[in-house]
Each structure stands twice: as C-alpha cells, then as structure tokens.
Amino acid sequence: ASGNGVQGVAGGDRPEDPSKQNLAQVTGSIQKTLGLLHQLNLNVSSFSSASQLPLLQRLNALVAELDTMQKLADGCNIQVPMEVVK
Structure with missing residues (x-):
C-alpha cells in the first residue's frame, strides 16, 4: 500500500527540498x-x-x-509581508 505522502527518509526517490527542510528545522527551533x-x-x-541552578540551565539552553535559530534562519529565504509583521 503506497501513498502520496512522505513516509520518511528511507526509500524515497526524491530528496526533500533543502529550503523546505531548512524551514522545518527553523520551525522546530521556534x-x-x-x-x-x-x-x-x-x-x-x-x-x-x-x-537557581535549573533556572540558569534553562537560560543557557534558551541562549543556545x-x-x-539564528544560524538556521540565515539559510531561509522567505519573504514575509509587512502586514503580517505588523
């Protein structure tokens, strides 16, 4: 039973579009x-x-x-309309 959906990495004929993969990584990071x-x-x-220690650990995790996210976003070329930002 094969479908049109993406089933995973194994067995696919076409690799996922790098820009979509990068966007998925940015979304995950967000x-x-x-x-x-x-x-x-x-x-x-x-x-x-x-x-105090768990708080500091979470702050460090947030900064990391x-x-x-910043590094991943540099690879995304997405145009966001100003109306959406506002």
Missing part, C-alpha cells in the same frame, strides 16, 4: 524556544534559591537555541 520560554516562566514564577 517550537523548542517557545517550550524553553514556558519552562523559564514556570521557574521564575516559583523561584527559590533551590531552583536562539543562536541555533
């Missing part, structure tokens, strides 16, 4: 960043001296993910 921000919010809202 989702990871949003998750880290949510975790940071939880850490900050219930902060105690015992939670933002760096990754």
Whole structure:
C-alpha cells in the first residue's frame, strides 16, 4: 500500500527540498524556544534559591537555541509581508 505522502527518509526517490527542510528545522527551533520560554516562566514564577541552578540551565539552553535559530534562519529565504509583521 503506497501513498502520496512522505513516509520518511528511507526509500524515497526524491530528496526533500533543502529550503523546505531548512524551514522545518527553523520551525522546530521556534517550537523548542517557545517550550524553553514556558519552562523559564514556570521557574521564575516559583523561584527559590533551590531552583537557581535549573533556572540558569534553562537560560543557557534558551541562549543556545536562539543562536541555533539564528544560524538556521540565515539559510531561509522567505519573504514575509509587512502586514503580517505588523
């Protein structure tokens, strides 16, 4: 039973378009960043001296993910209309 959907990397005749793959990586990085921000919010809202190390670890993870996102975004050539940004 074969379908038209992408089933994975193995067995495909055509490799995925690099720009789409890069966009998927950027999207994943954005989702990871949003998750880290949510975790940071939880850490900050219930902060105690015992939670200082996890807070610092999450801050470092956020900075690292933002760096990754910036590097991935440099490879994306997407035009966003100004109306969307506004």
